[in-house]
Amino acid sequence: MITPEQHERLTALRRELHAHPELSGKESHTAERISALLARLKPDDLLTQVGGTGVMALFDSGKPGPTRLFRCELDALPITEVNTFEYRSSVDGVSHKCGHDGHMTILYGLAEELAAQRPTAGKVWLLFQPAEENGEGAKAVMADERMQAIVPDRVYALHNLPGVPRGQVLLREGSFNASVNSIIVAFNGRTSHAAEPEHGIDPALAMCAFFQQALALNRNDVSDPGMRVVSSVYAELGSKDHGISAGKAEMHLTIRCWTDEELTRLQQELEGIARTLGDQHQLGVEISYTQRFHANQNDAAMVAMVREAAKRAGLSAVEAVHPYKWGEDFGLFTAAYPGCMVGLGAGTDMPALHNPDYDFPDAITPHGIALFHALAQMN
Numbered sequence: 001m002i003t004p005e006q007h008e009r010l011t012a013l014r015r016e017l018h019a020h021p022e023l024s025g026k027e028s029h030t031a032e033r034i035s036a037l038l039a040r041l042k043p044d045d046l047l048t049q050v051g052g053t054g055v056m057a058l059f060d061s062g063k064p065g066p067t068r069l070f071r072c073e074l075d076a077l078p079i080t081e082v083n084t085f086e087y088r089s090s091v092d093g094v095s096h097k098c099g100h101d102g103h104m105t106i107l108y109g110l111a112e113e114l115a116a117q118r119p120t121a122g123k124v125w126l127l128f129q130p131a132e133e134n135g136e137g138a139k140a141v142m143a144d145e146r147m148q149a150i151v152p153d154r155v156y157a158l159h160n161l162p163g164v165p166r167g168q169v170l171l172r173e174g175s176f177n178a179s180v181n182s183i184i185v186a187f188n189g190r191t192s193h194a195a196e197p198e199h200g201i202d203p204a205l206a207m208c209a210f211f212q213q214a215l216a217l218n219r220n221d222v223s224d225p226g227m228r229v230v231s232s233v234y235a236e237l238g239s240k241d242h243g244i245s246a247g248k249a250e251m252h253l254t255i256r257c258w259t260d261e262e263l264t265r266l267q268q269e270l271e272g273i274a275r276t277l278g279d280q281h282q283l284g285v286e287i288s289y290t291q292r293f294h295a296n297q298n299d300a301a302m303v304a305m306v307r308e309a310a311k312r313a314g315l316s317a318v319e320a321v322h323p324y325k326w327g328e329d330f331g332l333f334t335a336a337y338p339g340c341m342v343g344l345g346a347g348t349d350m351p352a353l354h355n356p357d358y359d360f361p362d363a364i365t366p367h368g369i370a371l372f373h374a375l376a377q378m379n
């Protein structure tokens, strides 16, 4: 367990990170700050610019044993903070609204513990991953040959969970969170003089029909294994030139299901709707995808290990009844290595993730460190 003095220092670090947020893929100052702090702990290896701005530190027992990897995220969000406390974001329109400042602090706290006493067997890698929020970071880190050379036996990550009592550990075998993708459908028609729409091809009706049919595919029920959440996020039609009838429409939707397989079926249905409407209205159809997150699949043995670690850390662990609906690019890691994504209760009396008034509760930092430290000591 960390000392009160250590908790105070870590709280100051968390607030410093909070005051200086950086967007996905642009976390260079955050990464420098973290790697400078890690360097002082004299890890057995320290890698920078992993998959972009990523930082990795190794603590090696020098003895055979499992290679464990703990991952946190470096990035903040394009959200304007409404909090007025002293350490509020100093960057306009950018703030840590997912608690990644807290996750980094937990991993750095774990580094201090491991620097004071190396694991008893095997290795521990700590990964400070870039660009989680846009789904690019895990992919980029895994494509880095230095990451490929590591081949962890166990991978772990945690996410703080507002709405859950502070320090409570939430576990789940199988899917921990949703498989998410974003679809962009463009209808290409032809502009004409607004006085003569008969000479053009206006995609407006096809656009309306697309939204109606796409949103009708919603089965937004977390207790349904076939859950489907279809959300419209953005649309564009024509231009603001009032002499021209619209010639182009673009629709952005985010879709999510519990499994990658169900998501693939949903994508096929949406593509079918778009192509049928395109044919009916003589429109060209372009379909693309962005911000893909694979569902986290928690390995049963890893879940059992986290349950035991929670017990050793004096934390209560409960089963999550349903997976969570948000996407998490740690799913790429659990698809490649046995692993577990864990929820850590952030308190019932606080704003939700990505709310403009959200702030990571420093009170749970010691719980996160204790849980990960117990896992790092299990051989």
Ligand SMILES: [Zn+2]
Residues within 6 Å of the ligand: 097, 098, 133, 353, 354
């Ligand atoms: Zn987030």
Ligand SMILES: [Zn+2]
Residues within 6 Å of the ligand: 098, 099, 100, 132, 159
């Ligand atoms: Zn997050």
